[in-house]
Amino acid sequence: MSINETLHALIEPVLKSLGYELYELSFVPEGRDMRLLVRIDKVGTRIGLDQIVSVSEHLSEVLDKADIIDVNYVLDVSSAGAERRIDTVDLPRFVGSHVNLHLKNPYKGLNVLEGDLVEVNDGTLILSYRDKTRTLKAELRLDDVDRARLAIKF
Numbered sequence: 001m002s003i004n005e006t007l008h009a010l011i012e013p014v015l016k017s018l019g020y021e022l023y024e025l026s027f028v029p030e031g032r033d034m035r036l037l038v039r040i041d042k043v044g045t046r047i048g049l050d051q052i053v054s055v056s057e058h059l060s061e062v063l064d065k066a067d068i069i070d071v072n073y074v075l076d077v078s079s080a081g082a083e084r085r086i087d088t089v090d091l092p093r094f095v096g097s098h099v100n101l102h103l104k105n106p107y108k109g110l111n112v113l114e115g116d117l118v119e120v121n122d123g124t125l126i127l128s129y130r131d132k133t134r135t136l137k138a139e140l141r142l143d144d145v146d147r148a149r150l151a152i153k154f
Contacts, residue, residue, distance in 0.1 A: 003027055006068055007036065014062050015040060018055060020047075023080035027073070034073040036063075039080050043093055047079035086148040092120040100151040101127065105144050113138060114151050 001009075004027055012022045024039040040047065040055055056077040063069065086094055100114045107113060115129030118137065125145070127138045 003069075010062065010066055010068070011038060011059060014058055015055070018058060020055060023084065027069075030074065032072070034069070034071050035076055036069070036073050037076045037078075039078055041080040041084065044097075046082070052077050052079065082150065082152055084150050086150060088142055088145050088148055091117065091125060091142065091145075091148060094150070095120055098151050098153040099127070100149050101140070101145050102147040103140070103144050104146045107138055107140060107144075113140075116153075 004025065007027060008022070008025055011025060015022050020040040020042050022038070023041040024037065026035075026037045028035055028037070038055075038059065040052075042051075056075060059077065060075060063075065083100075086099065091099075095117050097117055098115065099117050100112065102112050103110070113127055113129050115127045115138075118126040118128050120126075120142070123142050125140050125142060127140065129136055129138060
């Protein structure tokens with residue numbers, strides 16, 4: 001088992017017990033030391049500094065107790081971000097969220113649509129989006145979505 005797999009197996013259950021998901025984990029060189037980057041997510045909730053500090057403290061304790069890293073490293077815990085990418089298979093979890101979709105095939109001449117994800121069923125999705133002053137609904141095939149991310153609604 002690689003160090004990344006070992007760390008993943010150690011860290012993911014801790015995050016789940018705290019109500020978070022492991023979004024990304026990497027253990028990479030940074031200068032003379034290593035950097036353990038742990039990005040966390042919690043669908044439907046914004047993650048603030050207090051939550052980051054709490055998760056970091058929990059992970060530090062678990063990592064120190066497990067003692068599986070034999071080099072100097074920096075633990076870097078952060079949120080996945082307000083505009084994090086979403087795998088298209090995970091789109092059903094984000095119904096009700098404001099999303100940005102990059103399309104493989106244009107929809108009414110548009111390659112990118114941004115709006116509220118209304119529904120995801122049977123390989124299709126419904127997106128409520130604004131076109132100037134009108135609110136419209138687009139029904140798209142999931143196969144037509146090339147990339148997706150959360151978006152900030154203004």
